[in-house]
Amino acid sequence: MTGYITRFAPSPTGNLHIGSARTALINFIFKSQHPDSKLFLRIEDTDKKRSTEEFKNNIISGLKWLGIKWDNDPQIQSLNINRHLSIANNLLNNNNAYKCICTEDELINRRKKINIGEVNSKKICNSCEKNKEIQSLESGFVIRIKIPTDGSEILEDVIQGKVEVKNNEIDDFVLVRKDNTPTYMLSVVVDDHDLGVNYIIRGDDHLNNYFRQKFIYKYMNWKVPQYAHIPLIHGEDGTKLSKRHGAVNLIDLRKKGYLADSIINNLILLGWSPKNQDDEIIQLQNIISKFEIHSLSKSASIFSYKKLDYFNNYYLRLESNLHLFKDYCLSNIVLSKFFKLDNQKLIRLFNSYKKEISTYSQIISIAEIYFTNNFSNTVDENFEDDFNKCFNDFLKLINNINNWEYDYINLEIKEFIKKNNIKFPVLGKPVRYLLTNSFNGPSITDIFMILGKDQSLERLKRYKN
Numbered sequence: 001m002t003g004y005i006t007r008f009a010p011s012p013t014g015n016l017h018i019g020s021a022r023t024a025l026i027n028f029i030f031k032s033q034h035p036d037s038k039l040f041l042r043i044e045d046t047d048k049k050r051s052t053e054e055f056k057n058n059i060i061s062g063l064k065w066l067g068i069k070w071d072n073d074p075q076i077q078s079l080n081i082n083r084h085l086s087i088a089n090n091l092l093n094n095n096n097a098y099k100c101i102c103t104e105d106e107l108i109n110r111r112k113k114i115n116i117g118e119v120n121s122k123k124i125c126n127s128c129e130k131n132k133e134i135q136s137l138e139s140g141f142v143i144r145i146k147i148p149t150d151g152s153e154i155l156e157d158v159i160q161g162k163v164e165v166k167n168n169e170i171d172d173f174v175l176v177r178k179d180n181t182p183t184y185m186l187s188v189v190v191d192d193h194d195l196g197v198n199y200i201i202r203g204d205d206h207l208n209n210y211f212r213q214k215f216i217y218k219y220m221n222w223k224v225p226q227y228a229h230i231p232l233i234h235g236e237d238g239t240k241l242s243k244r245h246g247a248v249n250l251i252d253l254r255k256k257g258y259l260a261d262s263i264i265n266n267l268i269l270l271g272w273s274p275k276n277q278d279d280e281i282i283q284l285q286n287i288i289s290k291f292e293i294h295s296l297s298k299s300a301s302i303f304s305y306k307k308l309d310y311f312n313n314y315y316l317r318l319e320s321n322l323h324l325f326k327d328y329c330l331s332n333i334v335l336s337k338f339f340k341l342d343n344q345k346l347i348r349l350f351n352s353y354k355k356e357i358s359t360y361s362q363i364i365s366i367a368e369i370y371f372t373n374n375f376s377n378t379v380d381e382n383f384e385d386d387f388n389k390c391f392n393d394f395l396k397l398i399n400n401i402n403n404w405e406y407d408y409i410n411l412e413i414k415e416f417i418k419k420n421n422i423k424f425p426v427l428g429k430p431v432r433y434l435l436t437n438s439f440n441g442p443s444i445t446d447i448f449m450i451l452g453k454d455q456s457l458e459r460l461k462r463y464k465n
C-alpha cells in the first residue's frame with residue numbers, strides 16, 4: 001500500500017503545550033515507522049482573535065527543538081478560507097446544510113430545553129431550515145450542517161476501539177459564521193481531505209468531533225481517514241495537566257533546563273512501555289523501532305515531574321550532552337555572564353555538581369556562590385576542637401601546594417588526615433562550608449579545583465579560630 005499521510009494541526013492560541021507536543025511526537029514516530037509516509041504541519045489559525053504570530057513561531061521552534069520533522073512548509077489554514085467556503089456552499093446547494101438566523105436568545109432557550117431533556121435531539125435550530133425566505137437570504141446567516149435525527153455512527157478507533165454515537169446526540173453545528181468565516185469544524189476536514197490525510201492522530205478531546213466531522217466527509221463523498229485518538233495527560237491529582245501542576249509549555253521546560261531527550265523519553269512512556277522494562281531510558285531512534293500505536297493505553301496517563309527529573313538527570317550527565325549545557329549557559333542571562341568570564345570554571349563546576357541536579361537552571365544559584373566577589377568574610381559557625389586544632393596547619397598545607405592538580409591535592413589531603421589522626425568529615429565538612437557556605441556538595445578537592453588556589457585560600461582565611 002502507499003504510505004500514510006498524517007498531520008499535526010495545532011491552533012496558535014498558546015505556546016506549545018506538553019500534551020500537544022506528545023501528539024506531534026506520536027505523529028512523527030508513526031510517520032517515521034512507515035515508508036513513503038508523510039507528516040504535515042498545519043497551523044489552524046482560523047480563530048483570528050486568539051491566534052498570534054508569536055504563538056505560531058513558539059510552536060514551530062518547540063517542535064524543531066524536540067527534533068520533530070515534518071514534510072513541506074507548514075500550511076497556514078487561514079490562507080485556504082475560500083476553499084473552505086466553497087465546500088460550505090457545495091453542502092448548501094446539495095441540501096446537506098442550511099442557513100440559520102436564530103438569535104443568541106433563541107439558541108440559549110433551545111440549549112436549555114436540550115439540557116433538561118425536553119427535546120429528544122441535540123438539533124439546535126428547528127425552524128430556519130423549513131423557512132424558504134431564510135433559505136434564500138444573501139447574507140446575515142450562519143450555515144449549519146444537517147444531521148439526521150435517527151441512526152448512529154460507529155468509529156473503529158485505533159486506540160479507543162469501537163465507539164458508537166447516536167445521530168440525535170450530534171448538534172447541527174456551524175460551518176460558516178455570520179461574518180462569512182469558516183469554523184474549525186469545516187476547515188479541518190477540507191484541509192485534511194485536500195492534503196490526502198488518511199491517518200489522524202490527535203487528542204481524545206476531539207473524539208466527539210469525529211462524529212460531527214464524519215458528516216462532511218460523508219456528504220462530500222470523501223474517504224474517511226483512520227483515527228487514533230490519544231488520551232490526554234493528567235497531573236498527579238488526576239486533573240487535566242495545567243500550570244497548577246508545574247511548567248506545561250515546552251518553552252518553560254526548556255528555560256528550566258530540561259533536555260529534549262528527557263521530555264521525549266518521559267512523554268513516550270505515558271500509556272506505553274517497551275516490552276523489555278529495562279529499556280526505560282529510550283531515545284527517539286529506539287522509540288521509532290519499538291513503539292506500537294495500537295498498544296497505547298486508552299486511559300489518561302499521569303505526568304510525573306519526578307520522573308521527568310529522573311530522566312533529565314540521566315541525560316544531562318552524559319558526556320556527549322555537554323554541548324547542550326554550553327548552549328543553555330549562552331541562553332541564560334546569569335550563566336552567560338559567568339561563561340564569558342571563565343567557561344572552564346563553569347564547566348568544571350557543572351561536572352562536579354551534575355549528579356545532584358535535575359535541571360540546568362539549578363546550576364545558577366550554585367554558580368553564583370563560586371563566581372561572587374562578595375563572599376561574606378565572616379563565619380558564625382564554631383567548628384569542633386579537632387578541626388580548630390589542625391586548621392592552621394591545613395591552611396599552610398594548602399598554601400604550599402603549587403601543583404594545583406586534582407590527584408595531587410587529593411593525596412595531600414589524605415595524608416594530612418592520616419597525620420592528624422582525624423576522620424575525614426572532621427576536616428571535610430567545615431572546609432566545604434568555608435568554601436561554599438554549605439555543608440553539602442561535592443568533595444572538597446572538587447571545590448578546590450573549581451575555585452582555584454587564590455580564591456580557596458581567601459575563603460578559608462575568613463575563619464579565625
Ligand code: GLU
Nearest residue numbers: 009010011044188202206
Ligand atoms: N486545531 C486543533 C487543536 O489544536 C486540532 C484539530 C485536530 O487535530 O483535528 O486542538
